[in-house]
Amino acid sequence: MTFPILVDLDDAVPIYAQIERQIRALLGSGHWKPGDKLPSVRETAVRLQVNPLTVVKAFRHLQEEGLLETRPGAGVFVAKVVQAPRAARRDAVRRSLEEAIAEGAAHGLTREEIAELFDAALLKHKARLPK
Numbered sequence: 001m002t003f004p005i006l007v008d009l010d011d012a013v014p015i016y017a018q019i020e021r022q023i024r025a026l027l028g029s030g031h032w033k034p035g036d037k038l039p040s041v042r043e044t045a046v047r048l049q050v051n052p053l054t055v056v057k058a059f060r061h062l063q064e065e066g067l068l069e070t071r072p073g074a075g076v077f078v079a080k081v082v083q084a085p086r087a088a089r090r091d092a093v094r095r096s097l098e099e100a101i102a103e104g105a106a107h108g109l110t111r112e113e114i115a116e117l118f119d120a121a122l123l124k125h126k127a128r129l130p131k
Helices: 017-030 041-048 051-065 086-106 111-124
Strands: 070-072 073-080
Touching: 017 041, 017 051, 017 086, 041 051, 051 070, 051 086, 086 111
Parallel strands: none
Antiparallel strands: 070 073
């Protein structure tokens, strides 16, 4: 099986955030399911050619969100119940929005352009958002 995570060293988004985003997408797509074991920190760092502490940071953020769990001596697994407390979910969304804003700024977008993109995304997903 191919390794499902890639990083772009030239991207303005920090590497740990790229890893987090891709793991969230893999979980959302069903590539990894609750209880599945993830590649180890060492294996992930070697395959991505990044510092292991970068992988640790990404895994720790995802663990704080309730998406991953560490089992001492066994590794890192997808949480059996992927439902973090509301504060953790809000914090995860806030971080994602901050990353998106930073990426937009890195690409030279103005505040107004970023706000337009945000509003368009909200409209696109309006039906899926709770009242």
